Amino acid sequence: MDAHILMYSGYAAVGLIIVIFVIIFRLHKLKKQGENVEAGKANKVASFDDNDTRSIITKSDQYVAGESKSGFFLTSSAEQSANFASTSLLVLTSPVVNGLKFDDMLKAPAELLGRGRQSTLYKIVLENGVLLVVKRIKDWEISTDDFKLRMQRLNQVKHQNVLPAVAFYCSKQEKLLVYEYLQNGSLFRLLHGAQMGQAFDWVSRLSIAATIAETLAFMHQEFRSDGIAHGNLKSSNILLNKNLEPCISEYGLVPLDNQGFKADVYGFGVILLELLTGKLVKNEGVDLATWVHSVVSEEWTGEVFDKLLISGGASEERLVNLLQVALKCVNKSPEARPSMKQVAVMIVTLKEEEERSICTSVSVFSENF
Incomplete structure (x- = not known):
């Protein structure tokens, strides 16, 4: 009889220990869940005030x-x-x-x-x-x-x-x-992203260049008396809207002196070089404008252009003409650079020549068939 009592007492003790472990485990789990909830609350946008900006x-x-x-x-x-x-x-x-x-x-x-x-x-x-x-x-x-x-x-x-x-x-x-937020990304991503400009043909590049030039010329004219230029023009600041048209973002956020408008011209010239070459502005420490100048000075101009443009049948004459515009824009002397109004006129003229050439080709094709 005593043996049975001892045996049942042992079972009860073991059961009590198990219950205690289960309770401890549940309490620990609830604590972890609470910590996770608090951590989740942290994922919010920045908060600032005038007195304390620590974050x-x-x-x-x-x-x-x-x-x-x-x-x-x-x-x-x-x-x-x-x-x-x-x-x-x-x-x-x-x-x-x-x-x-x-x-x-x-x-x-x-x-x-x-x-x-x-x-x-x-x-x-x-x-x-x-x-x-x-x-x-x-x-x-x-x-x-x-x-x-x-x-x-x-x-x-x-x-x-x-x-x-x-x-x-x-x-x-x-x-x-x-x-x-514009979901189609930037010109930089279009040129240098995963697709590496594969679906970005010459006509599209020329059209985007003309639109940016005309838009920038308009903004310069409107803000000339205020002295407000873009100040940080680059391909990553050219966004694409729902119609894949270029949209200049962050205009006027970098205060510059009176040379700001000429700095914009230089920045636009670099964008033109990106469109023409398909290369990054900085590649292994080499500046794109410097590289293009060195290639052109050696009379190897044909080596400058993106191979996708050449294989796509782009007019080499108009490629060279746009390159000449770009080189004027990236002139080391700000005073020697053209105004954005002058640049816009030159590029729109090239675009119109391209459009006439396409219309002529379509007309000849239609006559033959």
Whole structure:
């Protein structure tokens, strides 16, 4: 009898130990879930206020094609978020973000698109599905009042091939600019991305060059008296809209002296060289403009052009003519460079010649059949 009692007591003790382990395991699991929820809350867009811009950077498994495999999200304390949400987000006239508030941006997940010396670019998705790009600029030595005036002046000039800011925010430490997100990427990606310009023929390249030139000439004329040039013109700042037409983005965000307009001409010349050669601006430490000058000086001009253009039947005469325009633009002397108005006239003339040539070829083909 005593033996049976001892045996049952042993079973009860073992059962009690098992129950205790199960309880401990469940408590540990609940704690881990709580930590994961808190970590998930961190994946929100940056929060800033005028007094405290400290932030925490956390990693995510999300990534953008062609960019780093890790997206990044800027987070901050609840107090910072409250301060940021209570400040003024100046929304410019745009149906894209009608009624946009800071709180909408704070709730939106953000994904890192790019990082420069003084700025960071994020893509955010609002609750209503609208995609926006937020550019965060730090250490821009311009007063808050001057920045507001600059953004309001930029907003007064509209062009279908210039991507306008839809909202902005500014403090002493940094500025935020909000843009519509264009899903077709940039001219840089079209030329140097996975497709490497394979579907990017000569007629398309010439058409894009003409559109950019005309648009930039228009902007220079409108802002000449204000002294506002683009300031950072490059192929990654030329975006493609839903019709795959070029859209100049981030116009006027780099304050320059009176040479800013000539700097834009140089930047456009480099874009022309990218279109003509299919090569990167910097390749293994070699500058594209320098390389083209060296090849042309050796009278090997034919070696400059993208082989895809040659094999696609592009007119070598018009290729050379566009190259001459590009070389004028990248002249080392700013004073020797043409104005964007002059550049636009030259390129539009080449485009019209190309169109007449195509019409003639089609006409001859039709007559033969």
